[in-house]
Amino acid sequence: MPTWEYGLKTGNLSEEEMVKCFEKALTRAAKATSDLHIAKSRKKLRKYTGPFGRSTPDAEPPDYDHIYFFNSGHRGCYLFIKLYPNMERNGRVQFSKEGVTWCMYIDFSYGRDLSPGILADLEVEKPEEYGENFMQELSHLFPGEIVLLKEYEYFRWENGRTVRVVPQKAPENGGQEDIPTN
Numbered sequence: 001m002p003t004w005e006y007g008l009k010t011g012n013l014s015e016e017e018m019v020k021c022f023e024k025a026l027t028r029a030a031k032a033t034s035d036l037h038i039a040k041s042r043k044k045l046r047k048y049t050g051p052f053g054r055s056t057p058d059a060e061p062p063d064y065d066h067i068y069f070f071n072s073g074h075r076g077c078y079l080f081i082k083l084y085p086n087m088e089r090n091g092r093v094q095f096s097k098e099g100v101t102w103c104m105y106i107d108f109s110y111g112r113d114l115s116p117g118i119l120a121d122l123e124v125e126k127p128e129e130y131g132e133n134f135m136q137e138l139s140h141l142f143p144g145e146i147v148l149l150k151e152y153e154y155f156r157w158e159n160g161r162t163v164r165v166v167p168q169k170a171p172e173n174g175g176q177e178d179i180p181t182n
Helices: 015-032 036-040 116-121 129-141
Strands: 003-009 046-048 067-071 080-085 102-107 145-152 154-158 161-165
Touching (some): 015 129
Antiparallel strands (some): 067 080, 080 102
16 A cells, blocks of 8 residues: 545644544544554554654755654554644645645555564454544544545565555546447
């Protein structure tokens, strides 16, 4: 699974209300996940005031008052979230999509790269379940709009070698493929 960057169109939703919505979605997702360790030890979003890392060595460091992180810390059903404002204090905008006030970077791909033997030892049948449950709950609870901004390519280990996985783009005709009729 790749990682994604989503834009949150919060409208008049306050930051506190947004964080409560995320916490509620994380709690519901943890309870719905078959891995009992997740539900027992669910962590909370953590607020950090920096310093924040650079996206590349030559990039300027981001300038935020604060951002939020969530890391499930569980090896099988992994979930990582970074929640940050779309506009930095210095006025620099991360994504120019109209109406996006906050951004969410999400990754729940790590568990999929584990071997079936390791997943069996961890008693995990579906490693992406926590992330999928979270996205489903967030889409039901979040009063604003959630828009996909970017899907990142990634690398995975397959048959003793590293394989580059590039996200597939949706066809220009809205995701439907033309089917020949003859």
